[in-house]
Amino acid sequence: MKEKIYWGNHTKKAKENFPYEGKIVPFEFIKNLALIKAASAKANLNLKAIDKRKAEIIFNIAIEISKGKYSKQFPLSIYQTGSGTSTNMNINEVISNLAKEKYKINIHPNDDVNLSQSSNDVIPSAINLTLIKETKEKLLPEITKLEKEFKKKAKEFKNIITTGRTHFQDAVPVGLSFEFEGYYLIIKKQRKNIENSLKNLFEIPLGGTAVGTGLNSPKGFSEKAVYHLKKLTGLPLKKAKCKFEYQSSIGNISVFSSSLKNFSLEIFKILQDLKIKNYFKEISIPPLQEGSSIMPGKVNPVAIEVLQQIIFDVAGKDTSVSLSSLSGNFELNTFLPLILFSILDSIKILTFGIKTFNEKALKNLKANEEICRRYAENSPSIATPLSLIIGYERTAEIVKRAVEEGKTIIEIIREEKIIPEEKIKEIFNLKKLAFPHHFKDK
Structure with missing residues (x-):
């Protein structure tokens, strides 16, 4: 069964003007926007800016939306007015029309749901x-x-x-x-x-x-709204x-x-x-x-x-x-x-x-492990510590020959008898080469 539509004229125009359905405003965002509507209703009530029954109804419907209800009532593309006004009005209209149907009360999308708010502060906050x-x-x-x-x-x-x-x-x-x-x-x-x-x-x-001055919101609204939003979200x-x-x-x-x-x-x-x-x-x-x-x-x-x-x-x-x-x-x-x-x-x-x-x-x-060890043993660069004994240039000659002849560094050293066998084992101990400052010879 097709779900009843609760959005109003502003949403309808935005949908008709920009009917791209490939990227819809994410419902995760809508749920958080609803929490802001709920917190704002509480703040307006605290400051005596709105009737108690209206505030409670706005709060209740907004909480329902924040918990995942009415997800199909938010059809707008992200490609809309750059302030997000269309989406702000979308939720204002949905809350307004749900209030009329469920509670038989006229709650205006701008004068009541959007009271003390503008898309310009609500959207960035959400x-x-x-x-x-x-x-x-x-x-x-x-x-x-x-x-x-x-x-x-x-x-x-x-x-x-x-x-x-x-x-x-x-x-x-x-x-x-x-x-x-x-x-x-x-x-x-x-x-x-x-x-x-x-x-x-x-x-x-x-x-x-609208522009960061707080015009059209009662004094103390910001503090109250953020206080209630903290309580609703558990976030600092x-x-x-x-x-x-x-x-x-x-x-x-x-x-x-x-x-x-x-x-x-x-x-x-x-x-x-x-x-x-x-x-x-x-x-x-x-x-x-x-x-x-x-x-x-x-x-x-x-x-x-x-x-x-x-x-x-x-x-x-x-x-x-x-x-x-x-x-x-x-x-x-x-x-x-x-x-x-x-x-x-x-x-x-x-x-x-x-x-x-x-x-x-x-x-x-x-x-x-075996393949790793083989790569380590066959690397020409294991000749690096040899340079401390016979110098950089002589070591470079050995490396060049090893590469050209396809032999290991140790094979060339043994052929040319550059250092004694026991020294070869000491210098080319893989653990000592890999962990020079953590190696302990047992």
């Missing part, structure tokens, strides 16, 4: 609230799990030695555990950067109305000290978006390393599915490739946010729906990509 909740509840827990898994792998690979690489060339030996510990610390640092940038979003401009929200700043600029939101991008780019580097190590057989990534429609038995690192595609998408969305940030004029940024959709979608796809990679690839990733 964006902040949505990004905070989605990040804390969904993205950060998955990042933390990924972080812990890399730390676990570092311990698992404690005694495995492979060759380091720079410029896509073999370098001196390195512990595989050192590499994975590095990955763990990179993720940990980037997670903290996301958390720190998120802190700036707890300050919201609710009560700033704060009233913006300067509402003009938060309505005219999305600097804090842009910084948060950049933290998601920077995290993603660091992850991309790690994924590239793992993909190459998998190719060299140093590690084995679990096979998930057939990799070719024509080549039987071919298996690809699909969990890595999925997350890498997501990372490119996140980087692109951050560019949209950056351009939107610099394009705001005077008292209002007019690219808010695009900003909301871009960052919220980045949070969603990163959450999915990280969870998928962690569960389908990283958790069951194995190291091939």
